[in-house]
Amino acid sequence: EAVEYFKICLQDHIIVRxxxxxxxxxxxxxxxxxxxxxxxxxxxFARFLQRFEVSERERESEECLVHRITxxxxxxxxxxxxxxxLTAFGEVGMMEMMVTAGST
Structure with missing residues (x-):
């Protein structure tokens, strides 16, 4: 039996920022x-509704869809x-943009 393994990495320094x-x-x-x-x-990913390796455009589209579902x-x-x-994410549209906006 195949076992699937997914890892979620929370970027705590970005969250704190x-x-x-x-x-x-x-x-x-x-x-x-x-x-x-x-x-x-x-x-x-587990249901094969989205591939992990995609173009930047597909990734942005996926992020918007997942944002809407969330x-x-x-x-x-x-x-x-x-x-x-929810208001903050609604204004930005993509999670990565919200948590990294203004960070350099």
């Missing part, structure tokens, strides 16, 4: 969003600060 830059964003709702987003990617899943969740995270 995003929290410092955007003071209304809190750690728990931000982490909830990020982990949910990444788990959606894992499900899509918003749909988390929008009804009642968690202090989650609405701020």
């Amino acid at each position: 995003a929290l410092r830059r955007d003071r209304q964003i809190q750690l728990l709702p931000l982490t909830t969003y990020i982990v949910t987003h990444e788990l959606i990617h894992v499900v899509r 918003r749909e899943l988390l929008s009804p969740v009642k968690m202090p600060g989650l609405a701020d995270v």
Whole structure:
């Protein structure tokens, strides 16, 4: 029996930078969003709905789709600060852009 192994790597230094830059964003709702987003990617990879190796254009399209799915899943969740995270991601559109915006 084949075993699938997926690894999610959280870039804590980038998360901390995003929290410092955007003071209304809190750690728990931000982490909830990020982990949910990444788990959606894992499900899509495991079900072969998306290939891991894709062009930059396909990756951007996949990110927008996963972002939309993440918003749909988390929008009804009642968690202090989650609405701020969803608003921030809604304005940016892609998670990587939000957490790395302004970082150099």
